[in-house]
Amino acid sequence: MRWRRCPHPAIAYDGGMDGTRTAAAAGSADGSAPFGLYVHYPYCRVRCSYCDFPIAIARGEPPHRDYLAAVVAELDRRAPTFAGRRLVSVYFGGGTPSLWPPECIAQVVAAARARFGGAALREVTLEANPTDCTPERIAAWRAAGVDRLSIGVQSLDPGELATLGRDHRHGDGEAAVRTALAAGMPRVSADVILGTPGGRGPGVRRIAAIDPGHISVYELTIEPRTPLAAAVRRGALQPLSDDALAEAYERVHSVLTARGYEHYEVSSYARPGHRAVHNSLYWQGAEFLGVGAGAASFWRTPAGGVRETNPRSVVAYLRGKPPDRVELSAGDVERDRLWLGLRTADGVAGAPRALADRLVGAGLARVDGDRILPTLRGFLFADRVARWVVEG
Template sequence: WWACTWGSPCHTRGGAVGVSAPCIQRGHPWRARLEPVSGVGGQRGVPGVGPGRPPTLALCPQWPYCRKHCSYCSFNKYVVPAVDEAAVRACLVREARTLLRLGQVRSVTSVFFGGGTPSLASPQTIAAVLEAAAEAAHLPAGAEVTLEANPSSASPARLAGFRAAGVNRLSVGVQSLDDAELRLLGREHTADEARAAVEAARGLFPGRTSIDLLFGLPGQSREAWARCLEAALGLCDDHLALYQLTLERGTALEARVRQGALPAPPQDLLADMYHTARAVLAAAGFRQYEVSNFARKGALSTHNLSYWRAEQYIGVGPGAHGRFVPWGEGSCQREARVQTPDPDTWMKEVQSHGHGTRRRAALSPLEQLEELLALGLRTDEGVTQQRWGRFSPQLPLRAVFGVPGEAMALQQQGWLLLDGRGLRCTPEGLAVLDSLLPGLLCQLQRCWARTAGTGGRDTGAAGGRGTEAAGGQSTEARGGRGPE
């Protein structure tokens, strides 16, 4: 309902699945509807940021260009004969400055360059955006700065240029280590090129190189996936993102499956692949800290955690998404924002107005709690008592989910835990999160309606307008092709 259309800057990876299959949906559902909304409950202030103005948030610049269309990609990407990079760079810099000042941001906690294929941008462009962030707000020396890279545009010299520009973490869109699967996906690179790119990245970004893998490809067998996992473990650093392929309408791969030219993967097989991956990675010392993300030696992505913890972020560039309070306009209400998708139109708007925000909608307190719940439950830490209290100081977590209802039934069935730490899925529940969320969201809405005395709103079983919650279109947190 909200994450089902997730895609990353480069291509689609994870997708929502049925009750019997793993919940490998994307970390940020970026296609949520942005119709105007009204506040619920009459709360004052800014839920989720406290009474004072937020001093920090994350930045999500987007590079919308690719060299080719991959067969499974439905993201906001453009394949053009030539790119006026100087013009795009100037607009990225101007929009970053404008929105950071609009949010009166004091410090940028992390930066994630998504796309498109951001490794096609020059190190000069990456450096210029980082300098703009440092000037308009503050970018601490140790802040995580991730760039998504495709193996076909990740030569050692190019990666060294990105490191010199300020990048300190790389997300490599490997997707598969089988040449036949890569051809099916329409990828530019071969398996050998992917290995070379990851090895070069690990040399330049030791301990901070992540790789993406896709599973559930049409015709992919359990044995082929096991071989891919084994090869990935011999290649990877300390972070992996595994995404179940989503066959998005309008893509070449989806059309071939719909027409019967390729087989649709059985749901039971998808579930087996997911559970196999979890077991293999756990044995190798990886912690599953989110539905699709695994890390060891503490190599969690702090930027992606900011999405799942429902923190604020600003999206910059064509099609980017954001969640922040525009204090500079005199507002104290958190907004969902989407930048104009088409690069040429976006540049004209930035040149005229300083930014290319196409749509914006104030988020009601209930909608913010819905996002917090849906995103927070994707992680192994879940929704903590402290975080819930920041968004809902007058309606405790236990008052919503510690009473008879869906949540209590899920606890009794072993899918969910509610204790002094907060609300979280058990390992078994995390694997079927899609099937748990609708009931939990309905329980939240009913409780909110009773407490607020507003009668609620007709949101349906899927929980309201949904959550596009994860800015920009970063791949790693969302699950799409490409880079991470």
């Protein structure tokens, strides 16, 4: 594939922080840097056909309280590492965190505020399944501290939803976005998948007509050891060609930018003031703390940085198995800053001259003062850009 959904940096495989150009986003080891908290809730009703995230299928009622206790205990253990830093975002991902009782979500938000302070907190996001987005539940999430919903619409086409193994109907996604907006949720993102084999497209034009503040358009990545990959191997499904996927990507770009959405990251479109604060931290190379099964963390050190990854198994996590740890050199951290930053319309400063010349020569970027900014072609070929950064 030419371009891919960026793996969620806080999941194991997953100044102003609204995408503004700020050196503070990159942070430093002096304790003053902003950071984001990612909370992984692993339980789902079903496993989607494309999913290779660390999840667990709930057989009956998930152990909500046990998992809450483990997450809060992990916050206690990890708090000293992030002492003095400014917590600017909390993101509940999964899994299906909209299955977690709102009172559990409220307790995690309160625990984070108690340990890191809440003065700088600008966004609390909850990923939600469309069928969970009732007015009553949305009100409970707001009371718990959530001010942004990321709704997994995925597609408005019933055939695509069936291929993806989703457990909601084609009308549920539209209804969920409308309900969230009508209920007064301050920030709403509709998340869709592009490139489902045999489909007619996710229905981006219809979603944009509802006017959520944010739309994420992720390429379908067919991961090994998923039911979707097995269907492709059997010949039951034919993935889109690179050319067809590129055409679909460019159509989405045209539709959304014509409606006033800013294409600010490879997969992300926003109305003014609605860029994702939490995801912008990742793209700007900032630090993040990940708690929960399969969650990853990154923080800077004088030598470079550290990345820790919790066990993917929920059972192992609840039993207290320690995370895997990788020491990163300064070069590793800088390469990550470059390739992640080049996924955004704001680009990066300080890129090596040879890399900048190569990207500009290939039509993947342009120069704007001291910054290198990706072109639409650079977004389309984001995998190539990342590879060139890593190769040096």
